[in-house]
Amino acid sequence: IVIGPGQVEIDQLDAQERSILAQLVGATAVGETGAAEPLERRTIARVVVSPQSAATHLAMLCETGRLVLQPEPRRNPELVVPLVWDGGRPWEFALVLEPDDVASTRGETLAEMSAEGKPLPRPSRATLRGMLVRGSERKDLRTPRAILRSGLIVFEDRLARLAVTDSGVWPAGGGRPAAAGWLDQFERRGPIEFSGSQIDGLIDRLAAVADLPRLELPGWTGWRIESGAPRPKLVLDDSPSVNVDGGDDAVIDGDEGEGPTARLPRRRVAPRVQLAGRIWFDYAGILVAADQPAGGAADPARRVLVRRDRAAERDAIAMLPRYGATAPRTAEGDAAETVHHVEIPRNRLDSSVSQLAAAGWTVEVSGRRYRPAGSVAWNVTSGIDWFELSAAIDFGGVTAELPALLEALAKGSRSVELSDGSLGILPESLAAQIEPMAALAQKHDGRLRYGRIQMALLDALLAGQPQSRVDEAFERIREELSTGEKPTAEDEPEGFHGTLRHYQREGLGWLSFLERMGLGGCLADDMGLGKTIQVLAMFVRRQAMLREGGVAHRPSLVIVPKSLVFNWIEEGRKFAPSLRFLNYTGNARIGETAALVDHDIVLTTYGTLRRDIINHREIEFDYVVLDEAQSIKNAASQAAKACRLLRARHRLALTGTPVENHIGELWSIFEFLNPGQLGSATRLKRFLTGGRTSADVVARAVRPYLLRRTKAQVLSDLPEKTEQTLVCELGEEQRKVYDELREHYRLELSGRIGRMGIGRSRIAVLEALLRLRQTACHPGLVDPARIDDQSAKLDTLLEQLDEVLDEGHKVLVFSQFTSFLSIVRRRLDARSITYEYLDGKTTDRQSRVQRFQEDAECRLFLVSLKAGGQGLNLTAADYIYILDPWWNPAVEAQAVDRAHRIGQTRRVFAYRLIAKDTVEEKIVALQDRKRELAESIVRADDSMVSSLTAEDVELLFS
Template identity: 35%
Template sequence: MALPPKLLQATFLPDRTDPSRGRMAWWGGDDTAELARRRGLPEGEPGWIALALPDGPARTLARLVPLLQAVPALAALATGKQVSDSALVWRAAALGALGEDSALDGLAPLMPPAAHAVTLDGDTVWSAAELLAAFRHAVHGTYASPSKIPDALLAARERMAERVPVEAVPRPYQRHGIAWLGAVAEHRTGAILADDMGLGKTLQTIALLAGRSTTRPHLVVCPTSVVGNWAREIARFAPGLRIVRHHGPGRASEATAFAPGAVVITSYSLLLRDLALLSDVDWEVLVLDEAQQIKNHTGQTAKAARAVPARARIALTGTPVENRLAELWSIMDFANPGLLGPHKRFAKRFAEPIELRRDPGATARLRELIAPYLLRRLKSEVATDLPAKLESTVACTLTREQAKLYRKTVKGALDVGLGDGFERHGRVLALLTALKQICNHPAQFLGETEGPLTGRSGKLDRVTEMLGEIVDSGDRALVFTQYRKMGELLAGHLSAELDLPRVPFLHGGVSGTGREAMVDAFQDGSAPPILLVSLKAGGTGLNLTAANHVVHYDRWWNPAVEDQATDRAHRIGQTRRVDVHKLVTGGTLEERVAELLERKRSLADAIVGTGEEWITRLDDAGLRALVELSEVEVGE
């Protein structure tokens, strides 16, 4: 059992003579007591425990803590990178054991070996299920008298014991999120639920809305592509809620159409168009889904969102910061106006010190300020049962036709000159678009609508081979492209080459009804095993867990956007490993930008902006080095 030397491990040590008793054991690390203190856990008394280690049973020095002290401390344990998986699962057990009897049933499969390595008789290891059962029994015995339960823990127990108002069994971290959202709404404030993509932000929010007894309606604003998904999820998890789709030509024009307690679902575009109507309603809870839509605080969408009145404001986003801390300011200013001060003061106090100088003091102050209003959990912390995501870069070779077009396009642009100012900006973007289209397929670049496709693009030939293997193995795949023309070419080509019915293509021109039908058919297996998706139209909000392969045919050059697209498949409900294939054409700007992105994924190191904007600021020498074709092997 290889354990990180600096992580504190936790397990439960039952008392075999008295099942109503037992103690928690902290172990691992060079100084177990010090590690416990750093995590806010009681230090406990030293003692020896028998653990099953790779070389056989061994006596290990640990710190032993009575449950009366250990359980409330575990319940309050802060999560993060420095908390071991074993401590996290016992934290969930501490909360669950004081709630419903079924609260621990889903924890056994999540337990890492370190969480139940204690032996029963010096030889036999307790199973996860047996140890959890003993823990539950011991906790109930310890807290048999309500006077022994700390006030804060008693409140947590009462919350946990309440029936969650959705027709689902939320996971422990989701129950915590639901309670946290409820507390936020109760205090008529706002918050950002920034859980990692795929962890169920929608379910947690629906539980909040379903649990609010109110004389006012709720408003959910989301991208057009997920209006139908929100309606389906509410009908599934909270069928008692009335749903009003404020969408399409037949949408309401009077506030009286929004009944008390109803959930009104609309899009960001209609928020702008119908702002006069929507800002005239006294909403109970206002939810912004994919709240990165308002990351530009000077944009009309952000201004419109701030203008809508509500008792509580909830922003949902898996990427609270994509490129700059100004985006966090904009989203938080919607949720809690004024919390972070005026934007200029925020930039001087936090953004500049953190982004330019990596100031640890400023980082700590900002974290402390926003902590009560921002909740973020990562899959690696709370969804340890979620299958792995395996990412790989697939190198593709240019054909002779592609290489000729590529060199000619670069030479023509650089020989003529790119100019300066806005003219240069436009010309550089046009060059980048042309080169990316050539890497995709000459037919896309040349605007061809007829003629053969096979053998003209190394990338197309490679993806056809890959998808053929995926289909033959019985798997399903999502293929993302940012170009509608390329998606249409792929749809026809893949259908013919792989002997499939017409491969569906989900893009911005598909109606809401058509989009829902396309998603449902892919999920239930009645559609072909490949779904082509426009990155902008389908990169957020959709649940496509039927796929266990994700192919990025061309790159968006913004890691956060690509991750959002990938997590249409890698999310709760997925039962298999998700293989992510990122296609990159060797020797071209695709390869060089991909290398840069791999080195520059964190905010502090970011040199990239949204899409290709950062490239337009390169000088001629830097641009030439980025785009010129290397001397690489070219296919036939």
């Protein structure tokens, strides 16, 4: 584009002109000699404007009136025409097929028939013209003064743009636009005429042209142009490969081939490691190979022409590496240049094809189409004691039933053969739905069968399936089970001595729900919420119901840790005095076997049950209740196996920690409660590898059978402080040591009192009581050589700590014996449990208290009663254990008040540990009769010892 007739001095230009020229100069300024010259010479003859910047720069020149056209630069250089910039849409080059406007057989022209909406006959001749098109505007190619190959059109007085590519952008590197070849063609040859019979062939050939421009086909042609996104298709070859490169894995046969490969020995075929694939695109049923240069595709039979969407094709191809498809390698190991052929490793075929299908690809392997999975319809039918699950999966109009899917999954395949010979692809998401359903069921005639007890599990598995149908029986049981998730509160039964809190009455209602449904359940309330009380109320109600119904009496078996036997008996006497309890533990039980059926509640321990299971398995109990049921979390343990062998009408499990480490621990408890509910342990373990979703399904499946209330949930229903006594039964060795010491002091004191009287024997009595109390705590307090002996109180404490610490609570442990706290510390250290310690010798009391109060990792504080009874604020704790209680209520209250005081926002639970059949129990018996006496004994305060009688001493040492 010439800017002037000759060289112009820059100094002669005004400021605006210099600014415009500076923008125009860009990278190149060309002088009169044609050679590039530095801009600093300030003389410019002409400027080369790149096609990419022409729209910006030339529009700027037009706006300022500085762009003109020299129509006749040689003959009349003075003649210039100012040009206006046409800022509208670019013009397009288009091929337009026009009929010769001849009369029809009735004398009407095609134009007239078209105007009247009549069907148009195909003309005998037609013309293909090149036109400039913009919206409804049409201009002949001869209309412009010039069509520049740079993509600009010069009309009479204006400058406009010409669309240069399908995407409207300039070719990379400033190359000629796609329309340039067509412009040259029509400039040389002009319009092209055809006979009517040649039109179909013309359109078919035009579709195959690489740089197909815009094409307008009038209705009389019978053709239509369709547009739409292409559907990508991958055609893979799974035929055996032939090794022809003489590699190590080539197996050469003796004879030679024929034809072009006659000189190559034939090699034994082997399965392909890589499956070669070719990419196609489906345009409304018209297949186009990705490497085909055609700009469109035609279907003469349907008279449909489609234009290819190159951008969409490129996007689809670019996604292939995500699905395991790679460019094939050359002999040198380099990636081939073409992107239209790919390879997929055989061992990734199923997963790659599944992902491709999910992404909208059609896939064929050796002529067999792979179909993506669509919707899944699940159906549940009910039998007498089972539910059967069937399914139908839609694969693009072809349906596959569940048996075929299960068979494919069992083989590790992600494809299933369909009735039309195609293969259905099972995406990971669908396999993830089916496999857990199969893992927890029994297969029956290709369907999945679940036991009646697995109804909630099946319901949980179907929860995420929008298309599922169930029959009336299943729906009815589903509704019945749902009532267990929101139990109705029941009042205390007649004969129960006590008042239940609201959540406990709901628990009683839930136990009734389980009984009606014939289901086992797990009462998993937090520790301290009264699980035992709720079960005792249930036993009282059950006793009355059986009596009224005339049902034959059966005893109920309650299995507990050894430390809880006497707690159950004491609680039973207090709240359910009408029930007959039998302590079926220890050697004395051997003579009580016949009496089992004469009692309502038989108490035994897990250890005793292991030894007695041969006899107990023959008895049909009314209820079997497991207290601290986490004791059987290891399904392979002897205790768990023994519990599962028991027979009963109903089963219950009580635990504050149904899951201590992982949800798989539930299997053992629920296999006892409802055998088969969660399938086999192996299947459940495999199912739980599905991660969080699988765990959620199991949690939902056990929800009707598991009732858990935390202290936070029932906070408003709890008193500010709950106090309870834990009775500990001495082990065999500890009992022997205690009894020998007690007998020694009994004989010694009886003789001494007989000789000297009770008044002069008080010091000896106090010493004897102290030694017996120490032995009841731990034999090592009296004999250091026994520091590693078993201790009932220590075992009970550690069991309790395992539970409450695991729940995140903070705990205070008090003892007046620092030597006992030292033994506790040794056991805690062995378990790597973090704790703080304080006794009378501790100097940095405040820092230790502060750590316990503020450090979330330090959740246990051991405190001697003497050092910690006063002056400490330990409100971080909500559990308190007093290992050797001070029976003076004021002293004990001071210890409890370290946590239960202003600033405490949670309920406080205080537990006192008492050794069964020891002097501690005797002191309890004396409390009501001689409280001051009991207090003086424990305080080692002899001010009241003078009131002791010989009968009191005999009681204490009996």
